[in-house]
Amino acid sequence: xxxxxxxxxxxxxxxxxxxxxxxxxxxxxxxxxxxxxxxxxxxxxxxxxxxxxxxxxxxxxxxxxxxxxxxxxxxxxxxxxxxxxxxxxxxxxxxxxxxxxxxxxxxxxxxxxxxxxxxxxxxxxxxxxxxxxxxxxxxxxxxxxxxxxxxxxxxxxxxxxxxxxxxxxxxxxxxxxxxxxxxxxxxxxxxxxxxxxxxxxxxxxxxxxxxxxxxxxxxxxxxxxxxxxxxxxxxxxxxxxxxxxxxxxxxxxxxxxxxxxxxxxxxxxxxxxxxxxxxxxxxxxxxxxxxxxxxxxxxxxxxxxxxxxxxxxxxxxxxxxxxxxxxxxxxxxxxxxxxxxxxxxxxxxxxxxxxxxxxxxxxxxxxxxxxxxxxxxxxxxxxxxxx
Ligand code: PHB
Numbered sequence: 001x002x003x004x005x006x007x008x009x010x011x012x013x014x015x016x017x018x019x020x021x022x023x024x025x026x027x028x029x030x031x032x033x034x035x036x037x038x039x040x041x042x043x044x045x046x047x048x049x050x051x052x053x054x055x056x057x058x059x060x061x062x063x064x065x066x067x068x069x070x071x072x073x074x075x076x077x078x079x080x081x082x083x084x085x086x087x088x089x090x091x092x093x094x095x096x097x098x099x100x101x102x103x104x105x106x107x108x109x110x111x112x113x114x115x116x117x118x119x120x121x122x123x124x125x126x127x128x129x130x131x132x133x134x135x136x137x138x139x140x141x142x143x144x145x146x147x148x149x150x151x152x153x154x155x156x157x158x159x160x161x162x163x164x165x166x167x168x169x170x171x172x173x174x175x176x177x178x179x180x181x182x183x184x185x186x187x188x189x190x191x192x193x194x195x196x197x198x199x200x201x202x203x204x205x206x207x208x209x210x211x212x213x214x215x216x217x218x219x220x221x222x223x224x225x226x227x228x229x230x231x232x233x234x235x236x237x238x239x240x241x242x243x244x245x246x247x248x249x250x251x252x253x254x255x256x257x258x259x260x261x262x263x264x265x266x267x268x269x270x271x272x273x274x275x276x277x278x279x280x281x282x283x284x285x286x287x288x289x290x291x292x293x294x295x296x297x298x299x300x301x302x303x304x305x306x307x308x309x310x311x312x313x314x315x316x317x318x319x320x321x322x323x324x325x326x327x328x329x330x331x332x333x334x335x336x337x338x339x340x341x342x343x344x345x346x347x348x349x350x351x352x353x354x355x356x357x358x359x360x361x362x363x364x365x366x367x368x369x370x371x372x373x374x375x376x377x378x379x380x381x382x383x384x385x386x387x
Pocket of ligand 1: 124225
């Protein structure tokens with residue numbers, strides 16, 4: 001009897017070992033939830049490219065596991081966000097989700113990730129809540145918070161001597177948060193925001209608002225638009241002749257990945273962002289060369305954020321040898337890592353948002369040229385995060 005028990009135990013442990021081995025070999029299911037249509041389509045594509053470039057550079061494996069992709073086009077539509085993210089979680093049973101661009105969609109994703117304890121890496125959307133009240137051990141961001149990108153510009157515009165500004169953006173989480181952060185930075189520097197203008201996302205009928213700006217006569221304008229909307233806004237602003245009298249500023253999304261299409265209308269615009277086209281560091285040069293070679297396209301901030309989402313995942317997975325169930329060890333490894341980004345090395349805050357240098361950039365030709373570091377190692381205040 002005793003012998004039979006021992007045999008059974010031996011057999012069971014042998015089976016377990018085989019099962020464990022097989023599990024270590026299983027592909028890592030990565031859900032990419034990004035916009036591939038609509039005004040942010042180019043941003044989604046750049047993130048997808050960047051992420052896949054990093055994976056390719058690692059020989060197609062992260063943490064020893066091959067990657068299998070599951071892709072959803074979220075259309076930057078918050079109304080479809082919960083259904084879309086649940087396709088990845090419940091139908092495809094992905095191990096990790098990378099996404100997205102739009103703050104409203106990202107908040108629905110963060111809720112679903114929290115509720116199901118699915119790993120989520122946000123490669124763009126700046127929604128302050130994601131690394132604020134919704135912060136969690138299984139949620140990371142490789143991009144920025146909306147506060148970070150626009151607080152810095154408020155400070156810069158005040159330092160440049162502007163006193164009376166108007167802000168203009170889309171009416172949704174990212175627009176609201178960037179306008180508020182800009183106001184905070186600008187007023188702290190002694191400026192005053194005369195008006196906060198907006199229009200529904202993703203509308204591009206700017207004419208009435210441009211007329212309002214001309215009538216209000218501010219000494220500067222702060223604008224957040226991105227992708228196709230940014231192209232149209234910058235061109236319309238110039239076509240109305242406003243760029244001759246009222247300098248236009250914004251977070252760098254206004255001119256990143258858009259300069260080909262904006263052409264002359266964008267020349268001379270100053271923006272703040274955690275990336276620029278002329279960093280000339282060996283790390284960034286190597287990244288840019290590899291990206292151009294792979295995609296025959298110039299990289300932009302979105303490509304960098306996608307690439308760095310790959311790095312964050314890789315750092316965590318290596319620490320747990322591919323076993324994503326070890327959430328605490330995964331998070332601890334990422335929290336103490338220095339991430340070797342093309343933008344310059346950065347760390348993640350306790351709330352899992354990048355602590356990073358914000359560059360002041362100026363559009364010259366087809367480039368967002370770095371002028372200086374506007375704020376060094378800027379950390380999001382992570383208001384409301386209890387972690
Ligand atoms: C956002 O919705 O958070 C967002 C979208 C596009 C950007 C930046 C932020 O370029």
